[in-house]
Amino acid sequence: MRIGMLTGGGDCPGLNAVLRAVTKSLIRQCGAEVVGIEDGFLGLMEQRVRPLGWDDVSGIVAVGGTVLGTHNRASPLDWQGRDRRDEVVRYARETLGLEALVVIGGDGTMTIGHALAERGLPMVGVPKTIDNDIAGCDRSFGFDTAVATVTEALERIQTTAQSHGRVMIVETMGRNAGWIALEAGIAGAADVILLPEIDYDVEAVADVCRTRAARRRHTVVCIAEGAKPRGGAQTVRERIAGSPEPVRLGGVGHALQAQLQPLIASEVRTTVLGHVQRGGPPTAFDRVLATQYGNTAAQLVIEGQFDRMVTLQHGRLTSVPVASVAGRSRQVPADHPLLRCARQIGVALGEPPAGA
Ligand code: F6P
16 A cells, blocks of 8 residues: 655644654554655645655654645645646556545645545545644644743743833734634733634723733733734735635734834833744644544545544544535634633733623
8 A cells, every 4th residue: 555645734843743653553554655745735746755664754753843844835726827636646646656645734735635535536634733723623733832832932921021011912823713822821821812703902902001000010912813903904914826825914913012002101012923833842742642643544544534634523533524624714712611711810802891
């Protein structure tokens, strides 16, 4: 049996742990040959592959990034003005002799994998993203590591904010979901947490800062990149035509600073955490989760259960049809217990006072 494997979309801590677990499970259980495709779907289009043997994946469980490389623009659905689906399926099936492809990525990668499966290349998906926003998946690996990184950053921001009596804004990643900002904001004791799911009221945020300043307290605001003011729009950093993920967000922290500063006397400073949230070694939790995802993906391949994505639901490893998750994402629901908890412990979510 020959199985191909690639990592698509942005990188994420734990990818190497998946590559290792898939490869070792397949070699150990059925003596499969595993072919690594370089730089995601770009490698499939440019025919850049290499064998992945036992020794190639040994010693990488704790290494950040992906040893295969990845790409978050290249899509065979539309590459350089052409639909390359049939071409890459023929290359994978006939030239490489692949029976199936394991794709590790986010919703964009799942959408492409599913489209190739429809043209005759069986696939199994493994959900990856620090954003934790994949539909049908309670927890993606990489998220725990990102939350740990943001939490540490908030702790460091707390002491400098306190020393200067400042308002410090910390912007996290997360696309249109506020999972990173919410969990890290709670863990890092942010006073205000602003999420894409709840449009913020600038006056309400200013009120928290003024009230705290009157008690000689500093304020830490943790804002997700997808957050936006009431009646306003998201802050877009870049638009990439043809990319599976064409809109890249970023910069809302500075936008909030500009809105807030005229309303309060305290000095405001902004830190955009950026890609530090995606780099470095995965936490022990993410290593275990990624290993279990990889091992489960290998079982699906062995059992011939294709066009499915491995997932975690209610604490159980299982799988769902890729078609049911491709192109969809998962936001923080309005009734999420952590939102209620935040409000009840006095964390502001940028909501105007009741009745306003
Ligand atoms: O999806 C992961 C993610 O890190 C998002 O949180 C962020 O918006 C985006 O990728 C950044 O993309 P890029 O690496 O292209 O700047």
